[in-house]
Amino acid sequence: MWKFLHKLASPPHFYDLSAKIIPWFVVPGTILIIYGTIAGLFYAPPDYQQGDAFRIIYVHVPAAYLSMLAYTLMAVSAGIGLIWRIKLSHAVAAAAAPLGAWFTFLALITGSIWGRPMWGTWWEWGDPRLTSELIMLFLYFGYMALRAAIDDTTKADKASAVLALVGAVNIPIIHFSVEWWSSLHQGATIVRADGPAMPTEMLFPLLAMILGFSLVFGALLLGRVRSEVLFRERRSRWVKNVVLASGEQG
Amino acid sequence: MTSREDTMPGLWQGFMAVIRRDLLLAWKRPGDILNPLFFFAMVCTLFPLAVGPSSEQLSISGPGIVWVAALLATLLSLNSLFLSDFEDGSLDQLILSPQPLPLLALGKTVAHWLSAGLPLVLVSPLVAVTFQMPGRTVGVMMLTLTFGTISLSLLGAIGAALTVGLHRGTALLSLLILPLAMPVLIFGARTVALAAANDAVSAGIYFLSAYCILALTLAPFATAAALKISNE
Amino acid sequence: MMEALAMGGYGGYVWSSFGLTLIVVIICVVQVKRRHQQVFSDIKTRLRAMETDQ
Numbered sequence: 073m074w075k076f077l078h079k080l081a082s083p084p085h086f087y088d089l090s091a092k093i094i095p096w097f098v099v100p101g102t103i104l105i106i107y108g109t110i111a112g113l114f115y116a117p118p119d120y121q122q123g124d125a126f127r128i129i130y131v132h133v134p135a136a137y138l139s140m141l142a143y144t145l146m147a148v149s150a151g152i153g154l155i156w157r158i159k160l161s162h163a164v165a166a167a168a169a170p171l172g173a174w175f176t177f178l179a180l181i182t183g184s185i186w187g188r189p190m191w192g193t194w195w196e197w198g199d200p201r202l203t204s205e206l207i208m209l210f211l212y213f214g215y216m217a218l219r220a221a222i223d224d225t226t227k228a229d230k231a232s233a234v235l236a237l238v239g240a241v242n243i244p245i246i247h248f249s250v251e252w253w254s255s256l257h258q259g260a261t262i263v264r265a266d267g268p269a270m271p272t273e274m275l276f277p278l279l280a281m282i283l284g285f286s287l288v289f290g291a292l293l294l295g296r297v298r299s300e301v302l303f304r305e306r307r308s309r310w311v312k313n314v315v316l317a318s319g320e321q322g
Numbered sequence: 323m324t325s326r327e328d329t330m331p332g333l334w335q336g337f338m339a340v341i342r343r344d345l346l347l348a349w350k351r352p353g354d355i356l357n358p359l360f361f362f363a364m365v366c367t368l369f370p371l372a373v374g375p376s377s378e379q380l381s382i383s384g385p386g387i388v389w390v391a392a393l394l395a396t397l398l399s400l401n402s403l404f405l406s407d408f409e410d411g412s413l414d415q416l417i418l419s420p421q422p423l424p425l426l427a428l429g430k431t432v433a434h435w436l437s438a439g440l441p442l443v444l445v446s447p448l449v450a451v452t453f454q455m456p457g458r459t460v461g462v463m464m465l466t467l468t469f470g471t472i473s474l475s476l477l478g479a480i481g482a483a484l485t486v487g488l489h490r491g492t493a494l495l496s497l498l499i500l501p502l503a504m505p506v507l508i509f510g511a512r513t514v515a516l517a518a519a520n521d522a523v524s525a526g527i528y529f530l531s532a533y534c535i536l537a538l539t540l541a542p543f544a545t546a547a548a549l550k551i552s553n554e
Numbered sequence: 555m556m557e558a559l560a561m562g563g564y565g566g567y568v569w570s571s572f573g574l575t576l577i578v579v580i581i582c583v584v585q586v587k588r589r590h591q592q593v594f595s596d597i598k599t600r601l602r603a604m605e606t607d608q
Contacts, residue, residue: 109572114558124561127568131575171582178578182571189567210501217497221488230551231484235498238480238544242502245533249505252525253512288579295586303593306600315597 081160083301084310090294097294101287108281116274128186130278134285135179136201139208141286142172145293146215147240150233160297162229163304165236166219167296171289173212180205200254204247211239225304336421340429341436347406348437355437358399359445365391366449377454384453385463385514391449392442392467393474393507397496399438400478403430404486404549413486413553423546431479431542439471455518462517462527469530470510476534476541477502483548506533 079085112130119126146168153162183202184194197203218235222228270278305311331339348354369387370380380387407413416426443464450460481499485491513526561568 113568113572118562123564125564125567127561127564128571131571135575170585174578174582178575181574185567185571185574189564207501207504210497214498214501217494218484221485221490221494227551227554231548234480234544234548234551235484239502241540242505245505246501249508249529252529253508292582292586296589299586299589299593302590302597306593306597311597312601315594315601318594 081158083160083305083308084314086160087298087301087310087314090298094291094294097287097291101284101291104280104284105288108277108284111273112277112281116277117271119274122190125186125189126274128182130281132179132182132186133278134282135175135182136205137282138285138289139172139176139179139205142168142175142289143208143211143236143240143243146172147236150229150236153229154233154237159229159304160301162233163297163300164293165233166229167293167300169212169215169219171292171296173209173216175289176205176209176212180209198254200247200250203254204250207246207250208243211243215239331421333421333425336419337425337429340416340426341433344430344433345436348433354399354402355441358395358438359441361398362391362395362442362445363449365394366452370452381454381518382515384450384455385459385518386511387453388446388449388463389467389470389507389511389514392446392471393500393503395442396438396471396474396478397499399434400475400482400499401492401495403434403479403482404552405482405491408486408553413549417550417553423549424542427479427483427545427549428538428542431475431545434479435472435475439468439475442471443467459514459517462523463514465527466510466513466530469527469534470506473506473530473534473537474503476537476545477506479545480541480548483545483552486549486552506530509533 080089108130112127116127118124146165149161149168150165152158153165180202183199183205187196187199187202188194191199195202215232215235219228219232222231302311302314366387369383373379373383404413407416417423419426446464446467447460450463455463478495478499481495481502484498485495488494509526509529513523513530516526517523559565559569
């Protein structure tokens with residue numbers, strides 16, 4: 073088991089293996105998203121309160137879910153990299169941040185579009201989830217800015233790992249404080265059609281979308297880690313062989 | 323001849339020595355203490371000028387304004403926390419010293435709070451008076467600011483340690499620390515606002531004190547780790 | 555058919571969210587591919603420079 077993990081964490085092996093794995097993420101992920109989109113847009117019944125506007129849930133919830141998942145992944149792999157000094161996990165953390173930021177941005181935009189017909193405004197400060205997402209986006213920006221400011225890769229890895237861990241400790245506190253803050257504000261009552269009471273024709277497309285987007289996210293992450301690994305190991309022999317073997321197609 | 327154990331200062335002595343040294347340095351350069359205070363007063367002046375002199379409006383937004391100004395003033399003073407030590411090499415001495423680095427980092431943070439946070443808390447009633455804040459609210463505000471500025475010093479020390487020695491560190495420091503500081507701002511400002519509305523304030527004060535204790539236990543270790551990384 | 559696309563008056567909101575999602579995913583894919591090509595070409599240039607040095 074340990075031997076297997078050790079082999080997996082070695083950059084050349086990861087580089088070969090990930091090329092074989094990526095299609096196994098992309099193909100089922102795309103199929104699930106296509107199914108979820110068609111079923112969610114045309115076959116799921118309209119919500120009894122929100123009508124057809126609830127269908128935004130099929131892109132908003134996966135994006136919000138991935139924004140959290142990416143941060144968790146980033147903090148965990150940064151921590152592993154810091155403690156056990158595994159280079160590959162620093163590369164994973166570096167690759168997860170921009171993807172997480174994109175999905176956070178997507179969750180904010182779709183949440184705002186959803187809010188327009190529901191609240192009558194593009195932005196409602198009373199909604200704790202949107203506000204937390206916004207702070208999340210700032211956390212991603214801070215992480216990426218720190219990485220970009222440090223030239224030395226090893227130093228950037230370690231410094232940004234400390235920041236990611238401090239952020240991970242703070243995220244539950246931020247969520248809690250934003251909930252408390254919006255609960256003081258009695259004006260806005262937000263109706264949302266999530267929860268276990270959802271009928272299955274609505275729920276299955278949502279689950280398909282969450283799973284599909286997670287698979288696509290996994291493929292994108294692996295793709296980014298591959299370039300990251302190549303760049304970091306650019307002086308090593310195996311990278312030279314990989315580049316030379318690729319011939320003209322690279 | 324004395325043995326090594328006799329000459330080596332204890333934990334407490336090392337901690338106190340760091341505080342004493344930083345306070346002495348701050349005392350010799352009073353601008354470092356006064357500039358954030360002037361900044362705080364000026365930001366508090368900007369808001370009435372920007373939103374208009376209506377006293378009802380200002381008494382509603384007063385707590386928020388004081389808190390935002392305090393947050394920004396603390397950030398301003400944080401930038402120099404480790405900078406001079408980094409430049410003149412005393413940071414190497416701190417890292418190499420036999421005392422545990424988290425303890426010394428805590429000492430630096432305490433000195434920072436004493437020279438930046440505490441004066442802010444003491445000056446805040448002057449600003450509060452101009453926002454028509456009643457006496458009880460001023461008391462709550464000073465209490466929240468006390469816990470809040472301690473937390474901000476601890477949190478900011480991590481950011482200052484991460485960005486020390488980087489170009490354009492000031493802007494980066496704000497970018498790193500502001501999102502993390504939002505819970506402190508939320509609970510600090512909302513608790514003062516609740517006090518102004520004669521509501522219960524214990525929830526906010528409990529939260530701020532809990533946050534402060536959490537930061538006191540964890541932040542020095544993160545600061546020490548960040549200092550070691552930045553000084554490599 | 556048009557009725558299904560109009561989404562009971564919410565069509566603009568629903569379609570724009572799905573469209574934006576598609577755009578963001580495409581941007582992510584393009585970024586991954588471009589980065590990979592960029593790293594490849596950087597390394598190739600370096601290797602060529604090293605060969606001419608020798």
